[in-house]
Amino acid sequence: MPLETYVARVLAGEAARESPPAALEALAIAVRTYALANRTRHRADGFDLCDQTHCQVVRASTAVSERAAQATAGQALLFDGAPASIYYSASCGGRTERPSAVWPGAADPTYLPSQHDEACEGQPEWEAELRAADLQRALTASGFRGTLRGVRVAARNESGRVARLVVDGMTPTDVSAQDLRMAVARIPGVPQVRSATFELRLAGDVYRFTGHGNGHGVGLCVIGSVRLAAGGASAVAILERYFPGTTVSGGGARLTAVPAVRPAPPSADVAARAALPPPTPAKPEITAWLPSADDRERDALIGLASSARDELAAALGVAAPSRLTIRVHPTAGDYERATARSWFTSGALATGEIHLVPLGTLRDRGMLERTVRRQVAQAMTAPALDGRPLWVREGAALYYGDGGAGAPGGRIDARGPCPADAELAQPVSAGALAEAWARARACFARQIAAGRHWREVR
Ligand SMILES: [Zn+2]
Ligand SMILES: [Zn+2]
Numbered sequence: 105m106p107l108e109t110y111v112a113r114v115l116a117g118e119a120a121r122e123s124p125p126a127a128l129e130a131l132a133i134a135v136r137t138y139a140l141a142n143r144t145r146h147r148a149d150g151f152d153l154c155d156q157t158h159c160q161v162v163r164a165s166t167a168v169s170e171r172a173a174q175a176t177a178g179q180a181l182l183f184d185g186a187p188a189s190i191y192y193s194a195s196c197g198g199r200t201e202r203p204s205a206v207w208p209g210a211a212d213p214t215y216l217p218s219q220h221d222e223a224c225e226g227q228p229e230w231e232a233e234l235r236a237a238d239l240q241r242a243l244t245a246s247g248f249r250g251t252l253r254g255v256r257v258a259a260r261n262e263s264g265r266v267a268r269l270v271v272d273g274m275t276p277t278d279v280s281a282q283d284l285r286m287a288v289a290r291i292p293g294v295p296q297v298r299s300a301t302f303e304l305r306l307a308g309d310v311y312r313f314t315g316h317g318n319g320h321g322v323g324l325c326v327i328g329s330v331r332l333a334a335g336g337a338s339a340v341a342i343l344e345r346y347f348p349g350t351t352v353s354g355g356g357a358r359l360t361a362v363p364a365v366r367p368a369p370p371s372a373d374v375a376a377r378a379a380l381p382p383p384t385p386a387k388p389e390i391t392a393w394l395p396s397a398d399d400r401e402r403d404a405l406i407g408l409a410s411s412a413r414d415e416l417a418a419a420l421g422v423a424a425p426s427r428l429t430i431r432v433h434p435t436a437g438d439y440e441r442a443t444a445r446s447w448f449t450s451g452a453l454a455t456g457e458i459h460l461v462p463l464g465t466l467r468d469r470g471m472l473e474r475t476v477r478r479q480v481a482q483a484m485t486a487p488a489l490d491g492r493p494l495w496v497r498e499g500a501a502l503y504y505g506d507g508g509a510g511a512p513g514g515r516i517d518a519r520g521p522c523p524a525d526a527e528l529a530q531p532v533s534a535g536a537l538a539e540a541w542a543r544a545r546a547c548f549a550r551q552i553a554a555g556r557h558w559r560e561v562r
Contacts, residue, residue: 224325
């Protein structure tokens with residue numbers, strides 16, 4: 105893949121919506137620099153970079169991301185004449201972090217200091233309530249043993265982030281905040297601990313995390329860079345601020361696969377796996393196909409789908425389908441090819457199977473559990489709603505998948521016409537899709553509230 109195509113595709117997923125051009129260009133240079141500095145990372149695998157969060161997630165590029173890649177073509181951040189080993193995250197929450205505080209043993213180069221950042225104003229503020237049982241599950245799934253009796257913050261580092269927590273009753277007895285975030289992220293359907301900048305309080309059996317920022321906080325702060333650009337800062341000024349001491353320089357390199365070892369494209373990988381006998385599912389009626397990197401999440405995914413199926417069978421008054429197949433795609437591009445839907449849609453029913461974008465993407469968006477529930481709801485209502493407009497079929501999925509009229513999101517106040525099929529299938533942006541979903545859901549909910557049976561909504 106040509107380097108600039110790669111940069112445009114990564115940028116499409118990493119940039120904040122409505123970013124001014126200077127912020128997009130700064131991030132394009134950061135994305136390109138990261139790729140160049142890390143291109144030996146997967147040498148043993150026969151390729152340069154993977155398309156998962158391990159390296160940089162690759163999505164479908166947009167006109168805007170392509171323009172930013174072209175405007176900065178070949179430019180990278182150099183330190184001592186070589187591409188700098190830089191990072192970026194969604195928001196530092198007011199102070200950036202040193203690499204070694206996030207990845208123990210990592211080098212702390214002078215161009216990645218922990219420094220105050222007033223640009224992002226500590227946004228976003230977030231709160232996550234985790235039941236003690238969820239924390240116990242998360243720790244156990246990550247290899248901790250014992251029964252959790254309590255969690256408390258044991259130490260903070262100089263950036264104010266939580267460095268370590270004591271987990272009473274477990275072995276080992278303490279965990280870094282970053283590892284706790286990762287452990288929680290592996291448990292489906294549990295609120296995410298979005299950064300290590302948080303206060304922790306126990307109320308009953310619920311741990312309330314109140315924090316700000318989003319992500320590890322090392323290097324460029326994406327939200328901060330958007331605000332700086334809105335205030336008139338150039339891409340170079342933004343990069344100098346977050347990576348002091350580096351210089352922006354031209355390049356012209358291409359990312360190429362090692363010729364001797366040709367990696368199979370992901371879609372071929374899925375096809376090859378599909379030709380093998382199916383893996384033994386935890387429940388006989390639900391089968392899940394996952395890319396190998398996500399394979400350890402198979403049981404959790406099947407568990408999530410099977411509890412959704414059982415609840416929905418009762419709510420809808422339909423028999424649980426004898427068979428459900430879930431296909432998790434290794435990349436957003438594979439998902440788009442398989443479903444003819446935009447990656448924004450997260451999940452889709454196609455050829456009788458539930459298709460999902462990569463689990464890491466769903467989790468990053470806090471959408472994993474909701475998406476699985478909505479898709480199971482859609483699979484179960486589809487036979488009765490065959491031939492209806494998409495807003496009816498998706499409205500049913502949204503309404504029942506999110507928990508029906510009693511759900512916190514069970515609002516019917518979204519106004520406007522029921523969305524056209526194209527607004528749901530090919531949304532122009534994630535924001536446009538969220539708005540179309542709200543209208544589809546409201547249209548559906550209004551008919552239910554008026555006493556109509558779900559099978560009769562049209
Ligand atoms: Zn990787
Ligand atoms: Zn910031």
